[in-house]
Structures are given as C-alpha cells and as structure tokens.
Amino acid sequence: PPRETTPSLLTQWSSLPTHPSINPHPFDCSLLPTLCASLSISSFPAIRLYHGSSPTSFTRYRGPRLAAPIAAFLGRMLRPAVSLVTAENTTALFAADDVVFVGHLPREDGRFAALAGRYRDRYTFARAVDDLGGEDGGRVECYNVPDQMQWTLSAKEMGGEAKAMERFVERCGRGLVWELTRRGEGVVYEVGKPLLHYLHHTPSQRPPFLSAIRPLARKYAGHVQFLTTSIPEYGGAEAVAGIFGLDPKRVAGGRTAVVVQDLRTGRVFVYEGETEGGKMDVGGVEGWLVGVWGGDGGRGGRMSCEGG
Secondary structure: OOOOOOOHHHHHHHOOOOOOOEEOOOOOOOOHHHHHHHHHOOOOOOOEEEEEOOOOOOEEEEOOOOOHHHHHHHHHOOOOOOEEEEEHHHHHHHHOOOEEEEEOOOOOOOOOHHHHHHHHHOOEEEEEOOOHHHHOEEEEEEEOOOOOEEEEEEHEEEEHOHHHHHHHHHHHHHHHEEEOOOOHHHHHHHHOOOEEEEOOOOHHHHHHHHHHHHHHHHHHOOOEEEEEEEEEHHHOHHHHHHHOOHHHHHHEEEEEEEEEEEEEOOOOEEEOOOOOOOOHHHHHHHHHHHHHHOOOOHHHHHHEEEEE
C-alpha cells in the first residue's frame, strides 16, 4: 500500500506478530507498478497471502484492516483447512478463533471439507474424531465464541437443500451484531425488525462497541437487529445524514452515532448519550430502546426522533 494514503494500515501492519512461515511484507504499488501488475493487483490497498513462489497462488484477506483480525486470518491459514478435534481438546480449539465449526459426520462425507475449503480464510473448521454423528447421520455445530452462541445443523437439514450448509455458515458467522454492507443489504432489510445502527468512521471504532453492546444484542435479539454501519462505505457524513434524516454534525469529524431505524413507519430515533464503545452507557441505551417501544420517543434514555 502507498504510505501517504494508508498510514493507519501500516501502523497495524507493523504490529503483526512474527512467524517463521510467513513474511509480512508491505510494498507501494505506486512505486512498483510492474511488480503489482505481475501479481494481478489492480486496486490497492490489498492484503494477500501468497503460497510459495507462484504469483497466482494466493488467498485474499477480506476482513477489517486491523492487526488482530489480520493475525487471526494468518493463524487460520497456517492450520489445516480441517483440524481434528476430540472431547479433550475442544477448549484449545475455541481459543483459536471467534467462530468455529465442528463436523460430526461420517468420514466419507466430503461436504464439510468442501465447505472448509471455501471459508477457511474467515472461520476455523474441525472434524470430531470421537463423535461421528451416530445413526442420525451426523451434524455440524457452530460456536460463535464472542457472542456465546451455538447453532446446530442436522444431517436432515443438510440433505434437504444444496445451499443449507452455506446459509448455516453465513448465519453463524454474522453473529448477533451484523456488519451492514451494500452487498448484504438485502438480507438486513428482510429481517422484519427495527434496526439499531452503530454509525462509525473507522474499523477501530467497531470492536469496543461490539464488546459493550453484545449483552444487549443477546437480550433483545428477537426484537431488534443490531448493526454496525460504516459511514465512509455509505458516502461519508453528509450522505449518511441524508439516509437517516440526521443533522450532518451528528456524524461529522469522526463522531459516532447510535440510531434505531423503524422500517415499518420510516421513523429514525437518535440516541443522545455517549456512543463511543468504551464510554457508552449500555443501561442508557437499553432504557432508550424500551422507551421507543413504549411510544415515548426514547426520552427515558436521552433520545430524539428525526426523519419522522
């Protein structure tokens, strides 16, 4: 990446842990265009893990440009696509990643390995060697460690539809708090629930909010869909203010905001308290939500109504 345009990424890059099998090497495509062309890099910044000396054998990194998720990606790629797990070593497995899939399936079932091949850059996959599913034909279990959530896909559900396993992976991987992207808007706007958006400017603002809001997202999962929404991805502060009917000052200059969007009525409710993840009063946010449902506009939780 060019140094003058990606200083924050280079800062994150320099803090990556060292490993004898991986050489994290940044280079500037604006200064080395021939090299980048030989690697088929048409846009940057880009993060890729090259396998061996072949310029065509690589895995793209798709996550946030932060040291911790990049390091997690490298850890996944250093492990086998499908690890082996027993009842005795599950604790170590769950410590290795945020989202872990465990297949309890007959050895001859190749669907799980194929799934791992497609998603190993994002999640960890393991096959149980001491529980192969028994007479019911097996199952796949997913553990979302930060959310403290577990889901199970039965053999019957797997066999009923070709895309069932992929949808299962996407569901568990999204977790309680989804990241809103233009590509995934269709799924979000079909949930049929009010949407709570955390509007943020940088990837580093997202993790503290997730840590603070997860208990609330778990408690109200059946009533509200919690989201994080990148202001730059949606055109910047002015554009986002227009989408939600906000005063642009609310989201200008790196300021974050928490809003509830009621798709049924078109109204937007804006939380007036502190919204930075490390300082946010989760109890205040909860009082605000309860106030919105109670029809008082969220006044008990310091909230205003805009766009209505």
